[in-house]
Structure formats: C-alpha cells, structure tokens
Amino acid sequence: MTSFDAIVIGAGHNGLAAATRLAKGGRRVLVLEAANEPGGATRGREFSPGFRSAGLAHLVNRLDAEVAKDIGLDLKGHETLLPTTVLDGSGKAITLNGAYGESIDGVSAEEQAAFAAMRKKLIFQAGILKRFLRRPPPQIGAVSLGDLSTLAGAGLSLIRKGRSEGRDFLRMLLMNVADVTDEYLTDDRLKGLLAFDATLGIHLGPRSPTSLLGLYYRLTGDVAGRTGGQFVPSGGMASIAPAFRSAAEKAGVTIRCATPVARILADRGRASGVVLGDGTEITAPVVVSAVHPQTTFLRLVDPAESGTGFVRSVKNVRSHGNVAKLDLALDRIPDFTGLPAEARNGRIVLVRSKEQVETAFNPAKYGEFSTDPVMEITLPSLSDPSLAPSGACTLSALVQYAPYRLKAGWEHGKPAFLKIVLEVLERNAPGIGKSILAANLMTPVDIEAEYNLPGGHWHHGELQADQLLVNRPTGAASGYKTPIEGLYLASAGAHPGGGISGLPGWNAARHILSGATA
Amino acid sequence: MNAMTKSAADLRRAARDHIRVPRLETPFHERLMAISEVNDWYNWAGYKAPHSLTDGELEYFAIRSTAALFDISPMVKYRIAGPDAERYLNRLTLRDVRKLGVNRVHYTAWCDDHGHVLDDGTLFRLGEQEFRVCCQERHLPWLLDSAFGFTVDIREETEEIAGLALQGPTSYAVLRDAGFAGVERLKPFDIATFPHEGGEVTISRTGFTGDLGYELFVPRARALSLWDRLWAAGELHAIRAIGYGALNQTRIEAGFIVANADFMTAEAALRADRVRMPDEIGLDWLVDPDKPNFNGRRAILDARRNQTLKHILVGLEIEGNISAEHAIVYHRQKHEAGLVTAATWSPTAKRNIAIASLERPYGSKFTEDLWVEIYAMRELKYQKMMKRAKIVPRPFVKLPRRTATPPGLK
Numbered sequence A: 001m002t003s004f005d006a007i008v009i010g011a012g013h014n015g016l017a018a019a020t021r022l023a024k025g026g027r028r029v030l031v032l033e034a035a036n037e038p039g040g041a042t043r044g045r046e047f048s049p050g051f052r053s054a055g056l057a058h059l060v061n062r063l064d065a066e067v068a069k070d071i072g073l074d075l076k077g078h079e080t081l082l083p084t085t086v087l088d089g090s091g092k093a094i095t096l097n098g099a100y101g102e103s104i105d106g107v108s109a110e111e112q113a114a115f116a117a118m119r120k121k122l123i124f125q126a127g128i129l130k131r132f133l134r135r136p137p138p139q140i141g142a143v144s145l146g147d148l149s150t151l152a153g154a155g156l157s158l159i160r161k162g163r164s165e166g167r168d169f170l171r172m173l174l175m176n177v178a179d180v181t182d183e184y185l186t187d188d189r190l191k192g193l194l195a196f197d198a199t200l201g202i203h204l205g206p207r208s209p210t211s212l213l214g215l216y217y218r219l220t221g222d223v224a225g226r227t228g229g230q231f232v233p234s235g236g237m238a239s240i241a242p243a244f245r246s247a248a249e250k251a252g253v254t255i256r257c258a259t260p261v262a263r264i265l266a267d268r269g270r271a272s273g274v275v276l277g278d279g280t281e282i283t284a285p286v287v288v289s290a291v292h293p294q295t296t297f298l299r300l301v302d303p304a305e306s307g308t309g310f311v312r313s314v315k316n317v318r319s320h321g322n323v324a325k326l327d328l329a330l331d332r333i334p335d336f337t338g339l340p341a342e343a344r345n346g347r348i349v350l351v352r353s354k355e356q357v358e359t360a361f362n363p364a365k366y367g368e369f370s371t372d373p374v375m376e377i378t379l380p381s382l383s384d385p386s387l388a389p390s391g392a393c394t395l396s397a398l399v400q401y402a403p404y405r406l407k408a409g410w411e412h413g414k415p416a417f418l419k420i421v422l423e424v425l426e427r428n429a430p431g432i433g434k435s436i437l438a439a440n441l442m443t444p445v446d447i448e449a450e451y452n453l454p455g456g457h458w459h460h461g462e463l464q465a466d467q468l469l470v471n472r473p474t475g476a477a478s479g480y481k482t483p484i485e486g487l488y489l490a491s492a493g494a495h496p497g498g499g500i501s502g503l504p505g506w507n508a509a510r511h512i513l514s515g516a517t518a
Numbered sequence B: 001m002n003a004m005t006k007s008a009a010d011l012r013r014a015a016r017d018h019i020r021v022p023r024l025e026t027p028f029h030e031r032l033m034a035i036s037e038v039n040d041w042y043n044w045a046g047y048k049a050p051h052s053l054t055d056g057e058l059e060y061f062a063i064r065s066t067a068a069l070f071d072i073s074p075m076v077k078y079r080i081a082g083p084d085a086e087r088y089l090n091r092l093t094l095r096d097v098r099k100l101g102v103n104r105v106h107y108t109a110w111c112d113d114h115g116h117v118l119d120d121g122t123l124f125r126l127g128e129q130e131f132r133v134c135c136q137e138r139h140l141p142w143l144l145d146s147a148f149g150f151t152v153d154i155r156e157e158t159e160e161i162a163g164l165a166l167q168g169p170t171s172y173a174v175l176r177d178a179g180f181a182g183v184e185r186l187k188p189f190d191i192a193t194f195p196h197e198g199g200e201v202t203i204s205r206t207g208f209t210g211d212l213g214y215e216l217f218v219p220r221a222r223a224l225s226l227w228d229r230l231w232a233a234g235e236l237h238a239i240r241a242i243g244y245g246a247l248n249q250t251r252i253e254a255g256f257i258v259a260n261a262d263f264m265t266a267e268a269a270l271r272a273d274r275v276r277m278p279d280e281i282g283l284d285w286l287v288d289p290d291k292p293n294f295n296g297r298r299a300i301l302d303a304r305r306n307q308t309l310k311h312i313l314v315g316l317e318i319e320g321n322i323s324a325e326h327a328i329v330y331h332r333q334k335h336e337a338g339l340v341t342a343a344t345w346s347p348t349a350k351r352n353i354a355i356a357s358l359e360r361p362y363g364s365k366f367t368e369d370l371w372v373e374i375y376a377m378r379e380l381k382y383q384k385m386m387k388r389a390k391i392v393p394r395p396f397v398k399l400p401r402r403t404a405t406p407p408g409l410k
C-alpha cells in the first residue's frame, strides 16, 4: 500500500485546495471524502427525475484569484459579472450592474450618487480588512514580520486617506448595517438589499450590533480583481467541483470518495492518522481536517486527547445555520414581475426593506421561522442547460431565516415553511406555482445530514466578531494548527471563513509547508 | 444527578444550594458545639469549622501523642462512577489512574489546559468503576465539562457524606476498641468498609498530619453515631477533638501544601502571574508523561523543555523560634526571592520550619545565602528581624509509625 505524507479529511473545495497545494509542495496526499462525489457544498445532485441541483452554493463571489492560479483551477466565466436585481413586489426593479452596483438602474440620480459614495466607503474599509483575511491570522504572543507588515500596510492606507478616514473606519467597524444604510440611503429596497447581504448565512438581523461585518466580508471578495463581483462559471456551478477535483488529481492527489473518516488517531498530543468507517487504519504524519471544527474535535478526535478547556471552547462555537435551500423544477422559465430580461441570469433578491429583514430575523431568535422570509434566487439551468430537460427550468433560492433548531421541529415545520416560501415566490412571479413540477426544500437540518455539515451552517461556524481571526474557530485552534501536533484545520470553519474562496484550505496548506511549528 | 442524562447546566444549578446558607453546619456540629470552650470558629469553604476547640497546644499534642478527632466534612467530595470513570479521571488528573488499585487512595492534582493547577486532592478508588475525589475547592462545572465524550456519572456529595480524620499514635487503638475488626490490616493508602449502625463506614489509612491516622466517611445520617462510637472507645486513649490550628501545624511538619494558602488555584487567581504549574509547587512527581493524554500535559512538558518554569516551592529551616509566616525571602539579604506561604515552630522537630514559594533561579540555582525578614508585632511596634534560612527537604517530621503495619501500639 502506498504511504502518504498527509491525509486530508473532506473533499469540499477547501479540502481539495489544501490537498493540491500540499501536493504541489511535494507531499504525497490522500483525500478522504464521505460522500460519493467530491465538492462538499458544491456537490450537485438530482432532486427530481431529470432535474439537477448544482449544489448548495449558486453563485461565486469570493474565489481567490491567487489560489485559483496557484492550484491550477480551470474555471472560466469570471469575465462576465452578473447583476443583482432587487424585487419588492411593486413591479419596479432595482438592478445593480457590474461589481456590486458599479452602476444602478431603477433609482433616482441622487440615490445613485448616495449609493456610489457608500459603496466607495465600504469597499475602501473592506480593503483594509482584506489584508488580514488573505493571510493566516496573526498569532497572539508570536507576532511575525508578515503580521507587522500587514498591520503597517493597513495603517498606511488609512494614513494616506487622512485622519478622518481612520476615525470613520473605527467608528463603523462594529456598527450595524441598518444604521449605516440610514446614513447614506433613502430607498428602502436598496437598504433592504444591503441588510440582506450583510446577514445572509449569519445569525444576526440588520439591527444587531456588528452586522456590518457580514457586508464587509462579502466585499473582501472579488472576481477578476473587481470587488463585490459575482459570477457563475461557464458550464454552471456544477463545473466547480470537477474543476477542483481535476486540479487536485493533476497535482498527484489521490481522492477516495464514499470513505468517511470515523476517527482521527491521536496519542498524547500527536496525530498519526485516521480510522475509516470500516475500521481501516491509515497513518500519516500530517492530518488536515477540512471538515467542520466541531466534527473534528467533538467526534473524530477522542475528547480524552484534548484539554477540557479546549473541548469546552469548541462546544461553544456557535454554528446553527439559518439558511434554507430551495430547488424548484419548473416547466418553463419563471416570469418575475419587473425583472429586466438581461438580468434573468443574475441574482434576484426578494426584499422590500431592511425592516422586513429585521422582522424576518425576529422569530429566528426564538426558534421559529420567518413568516415573511427574504431570499436570493438564481435560475441555474439558464447557464447550465444540462440541469433541466429542454424547455424546463430550475430555480435555486437561499431563504432566510430558517433556524436549525426549530422549536416545533422541522418534520412539522417544513411543509408550512415551504408553503410560505412558495407564496412569496408567487407574489413576485405570478403563475410560478402552476409551473412547479417538483420542489425540494432543504432546511439546515437536511443540509447537515446531506452534506455532513453540522448545523447546516454556511461558514462552518458563525462569522461574527467573537469567532474571527485569532478566535476562528477558537483561540487554541486558530491559525490552522491545533493543540494536537500534526493535526490542522482547513475548512470554512478556519480563518478567514466560508464561501467559495479556497482560502482556508490553501492557507492551511501553506502553513503546513512553511514548517512552522507554532 | 446524572451527567449522562442531564445537561451540565442543570447539574450545576442543582448542586449550588450550598451557597444559600452563609455558614453551613457540618453533620458533627452538635458535638463540636458541646465541646467548644473557646468558640473559635472560622469559615472553611462555607462551613462553620473550629479553629480550635479547647487549647491549640493540647490539640497539637493530641495529634502527636494520643488521638485527635478532626471534622473534615467541609472537604469537597465528588463521586465519579461509570464504565469510563478510570479513563475520565486519567484525562482529568496528573497521575496514572490505571495504576490505582481498587480500595486504594492516591494523592494527585489536576490542571487546566495551560498546565496551571486547579486543585490537589485525594482520589479514592472504591471499585473498578467507582471513585471519590476529595479536594479543597468546588469543581463541578469543570468536572462536568470534562465528561464530554465519556460515559461517566458525576455527583457532588460534599453535603451528604460526613468525614472524620482520626489521627495520632493511638488512633488505631481507638478504632480497634470501637470494634472495627481488621482495621490493623490497612496499610497506608488502603481503604476498607466496616459495618456501622446498619450501614457502612469507609475507613482509609490516610491523613494530613504525617502521623499514624485514618479518615472515615459515612452518610450524613450516621455521622453522630459514628462520632459517639469513636468518642466512647477513645476515652481511654486520650482522644481529643481538634481544630484547624493544630492540624495546620502538623501538616506543615509533614510538608503538605494547601490550595489557596501555599499556591493559588488557577480558577481563584485573578492575577496572571499567580497561577502555578505542578513543578512550581513541588508536585512535579505527580506528572506522568508516559500515561495517556491529560489536561495540561503539553503545557507542562513544554515548560520543562523550554525551561520557562518561574517558581519553585521549597522547605525552609529558619534560625530562631519565631514563626516566619508570610515573610519575604531574600537572597544575600537584599534581592527579593519569594514568600513564606506557611510557617510554624515545630514542637516535634524542635525547629523553626516553613514552606516558601521562590522565584527561580532562587531556590533552583541560588540555594545558599537565603534570609527571611520577619516582622513581629510587639506591643504595637514591628520588630524586624533578618533571619538566616536554609533549604531543607520536606517532610520536616518523618514518623516511622505513619507507615508501620500493623500499627505499633507503643
């Protein structure tokens, strides 16, 4: 049997990015994936005969260009940025063109100017944070030269903009998105969009303190160098997983699917390999866990191998998802009232105002779903006709808020929530109900089961101020290394966080290759 | 209370009633009250406990010359049981619990993830899957959080289990005459159970005095009858109830340390530099790097390897006869080297002894030319004395009768 220098658990895009970088760094790498196919949240599946979903993720907005280039990812289509259209049911649409609304249709000239000013401000501020996201988080007690230059760089770009910019950055950093939109905008729909984007995938409402961070996070992503851009690769979202897979295989990585890892072997603070579901032991000096940190430390590693304090902090990581995923099989392309034809292949956000988002969040605090939910929609079969029979269409919606821990239980709640979601769709696209051939709603509980993703959480752990940087996922396991030597974290649960970026995996691999022991 | 079926929060809530009464009375309070001549009570972990009952000196000599009865009920006690109890405790504590036989006791300590000592205590193995931990501080939240991933049941039993220490050269004779047949077979750190009033009393040959002695545990309801049984049998053997003052003198002689007196426990320390690793308080011998992983292992071994240990605990012999409690220790009479955490004139050793925490390299590299500065209050005026101190091995008092089996009756 071949021996491996490193075992990567989980063939999500981060696991594959980590594996590829390690292989390119000269390591013999084995990736073990529980599902029958690689890709993690980008793994597609047939949800109704003849209709396929391309996976949970339906847009790319933060795939890191350097990562893509370094691992040799063959994905095209980022030249075409997709628009976002906001629909509030009035029939009057707002469309943001280019990268996060470089131009906007559907609002007054004054509002356009206001949005431009706000966009400029937020992109500048997000640019400062981006320096910290691109590299491993600074390590408390061991500040490196690189950390210093990042800090200095951040400081410099603030100084260059003058003192008031620095002050404004510190003022806004932990604000809520609702107040920030009020400072700049007047149009409720635009405010609603920003409120939605700031909170999607996070357990916060727009009025919750620090909710602006979610928007910053989105704006630390870019597509082809354009901040806030979004695209769907040519061939559709379903081409992402194969692209990561073939990059890995080209680099010499061995991938084994349908091979769940049951345990990580560790003894007295050192990892030495894994035990598979069928009891097979595979040893390697390096184990990279590209699955949820809680899976890693509460299920795969024997808790006896971790300290009580560490287990406590891992248990305390908040990771209950709020996003439900709806896949619809439609017998025709739906007709959203007011949606410009050229924006049909882009993102459609159904939101009336930031108050609607806030009101949608309220019940989620108490374990109930929103009765007037907000959502973003794409029509995946438009860019990838293989997803639906000809003439038919698929619709993908990410709906918020659908709390993982539903008080009434999801067996009970799901039909009721689906009915509500379909009613919202019907209001915005009259007649859509009649064109539905099949509907598949995945609550966070379903997502957890189908994608081996605890809590069904977008980021493998809340992306909030207390779970960022040196505290992601938790202090003693930040910066990819863990209290167990030879065991590293590399999923969205590690720094910087979730979304299809490749950064957690790639950073982890670079950390391992650097030979840093700390 | 069951860690397997209830949440940690529920268990914590259920077990915190002890804070509702500012001064709890132990199951023996009635008897202590009746004996107490001086009404000298202090607060031991929320319980009313005697500092002395009659006369400190007589109480001291009861421990060293006859038999002394000391109420240890306020000691915090946990029952830990279940299929994973051994594995759980092995991860929790420093020593290898696999080596602790059934009906044996060992002294041990436990640390947080940073290798800082949370407490020290004794671990009783009552059965293959059943243990009792006795210690100074409450730890239920820590114990419950440590149970994640183990099939183990953890119960606070401080209130329901009464404890007595019977210590001194005639302590065995007292037990024998009280009818505990077979107690002579107990070697140090052995445990056995004996019938008492239709129930059981657990007797271990353990103690905090460095003398021949035993500790007895019974359910609260049978506490007073146990006391009376010992008292009646002890009359001929000059049994005397004692308070903490006398006990403290003997424990210093024996070289034992007390949590939050000789070191700050990691959860009680507010200041970052007050916490201590086992090696810094003389407990390095408890750390077993060869056993499976345990809390603090990596930090402790790293500190050893990187030589970042900052403190050291030493025994001191000080010239003169004035107790140096809380005196500052100096090197060459000028460089501050540490603090005396406990001190007493030892009537048995006839030496002025102390336990001190020194800041390395004092005590590790610089072991000569040490001094303590004693401030003795004399009629509203401090008399300052610089006294020579010498590092000496602990225990200061070593008594062959502590370990002789069967106990001699001389």
Ligand SMILES: Cc1cc2nc3c(=O)[nH]c(=O)nc-3n(C[C@H](O)[C@H](O)[C@H](O)COP(=O)(O)OP(=O)(O)OC[C@H]3O[C@@H](n4cnc5c(N)ncnc54)[C@H](O)[C@@H]3O)c2cc1C
Binding pocket: A009, A010, A011, A012, A013, A014, A015, A032, A033, A034, A035, A038, A039, A040, A041, A042, A056, A057, A058, A059, A060, A061, A062, A259, A260, A261, A262, A290, A291, A292, A295, A321, A323, A324, A325, A398, A447, A451, A452, A453, A456, A457, A458, A459, A460, A490, A491, A492, A493, A497, A498, A499, A500, A501
């Ligand atoms: C509903 C939803 C919609 C989203 N939409 C978008 C979007 O539109 N755009 C975007 O950029 N991001 C989106 N995200 C976020 C993004 O999908 C995730 O952050 C990202 O997939 C994380 O990648 P990963 O490789 O770290 O983990 P994952 O993609 O979760 O992959 C982890 C892999 O590990 C495997 N695994 C788990 N346990 C084991 C085990 N014991 N043994 C072996 N293998 C195991 C899993 O099967 C899985 O394949 C969405 C997330 C959700 C939940």
